[in-house]
Amino acid sequence: MVERYWEALKGIKDPEIPVLNIVEMGMVLGVEAEGEKVRVRFRPTFSGCPALRLIRQEMEKALREAGAKEVEVVEAKTPWSTEDMTEEAKAKLLGYGVAPPLPLPMAEANPPCPRCGSLQVELKNPFGATLCKMLFQCAACGEVFEAFKTV
């Protein structure tokens, strides 16, 4: 029963990084079902993320389509971390051309270039096209790339 709701949530992409879904991002902390009532414990990533409203709407829609009559989304206060992303999610990011977040103790380090793997990269701007990404340029292959912020 709950499995079905988890599957439904896995169908929801992060609107800003459409290769990842909200479950592998680590945004869903728990799903409980009582009869046809579903409660989702949910955690936002970045505080100012403009996609939150849309994600909430999509969760509601997906769970109803999976059979829920009533949906409650509870926002958890514990801070989200990129440590909560699954390894598959990080691999998908890399395949998408975005340098995945580094392990937390390496938060201040620069990520290798997602194109050629070189560590000769230069921070261009701590802010990219979305709140969760920063902008680098690779000195080896010249590629300008985005990296997911390690938080």
Next chain:
Amino acid sequence: MLEAYLRDALVARLTAWADDEVVLAQRLSQWVGHAPILEEDIAIANLAQDELGHAKVWLDLRQELDGSDPDRLVYFRDPLEFQNAILVELPKGDWAFTMVRQYLFDAYENLWLKEAAKSAYPPLAEAASRILKEERFHLRHSSLWLERLGQGTEESHRRAQEALDTLYPYARQLFRPLPTDDALVEAGLVPDLRALEATYLEEVGRMLARAGLKPPEGGYVPQSRREHTEYLWSLLAEMQSVARWDPEAKAW
């Protein structure tokens, strides 16, 4: 559950933090479409969005304490009730003014949030540690700019130093507590801002030296968050205009 006097004091504290963020976000957003290069246009929009998100975190915490509506507080409160520091309400000025202000504010945030993450009030501790993760990137950004401006051309150095001369005393206002803060500090709920000022001046001083800039002597340090300049009025008039135009709207 917090005792009533602590709850009221915390409501005031959260409001002051939120107001700093809201007003700064509005000033930053005035650059959108006007920043010197495309990457900075994007960065400044990100910064504004972050600060607004942080304001929402503080106002949501306030809502849990007193049931107040964050939207109404931001879009329908009169200027005299705003509790922001003067630093954030001053007009956006040139790029150097904007980046020096941002640096001074980011350094302050990174410092007190680190302490607030140890708060005895768990929702505050969690919020602070979440925001701190994001603020690190703000500081990295504005520090880069401080160095670039200070060590850049004669013109950029002159502008950065001028901005610093104006802004530095105002930054010190951030360490002036609210009259009700003492009770919160005593209960371990919020850090003692007064005690953080020396560390701040030292850290900022090191960074300024690296950028070849000199902190000014003296200057007027506002003592109360009830004090404002005329600039707050026009800023809020603009910021609140859409919401006040149609107060019944479900979304703006």
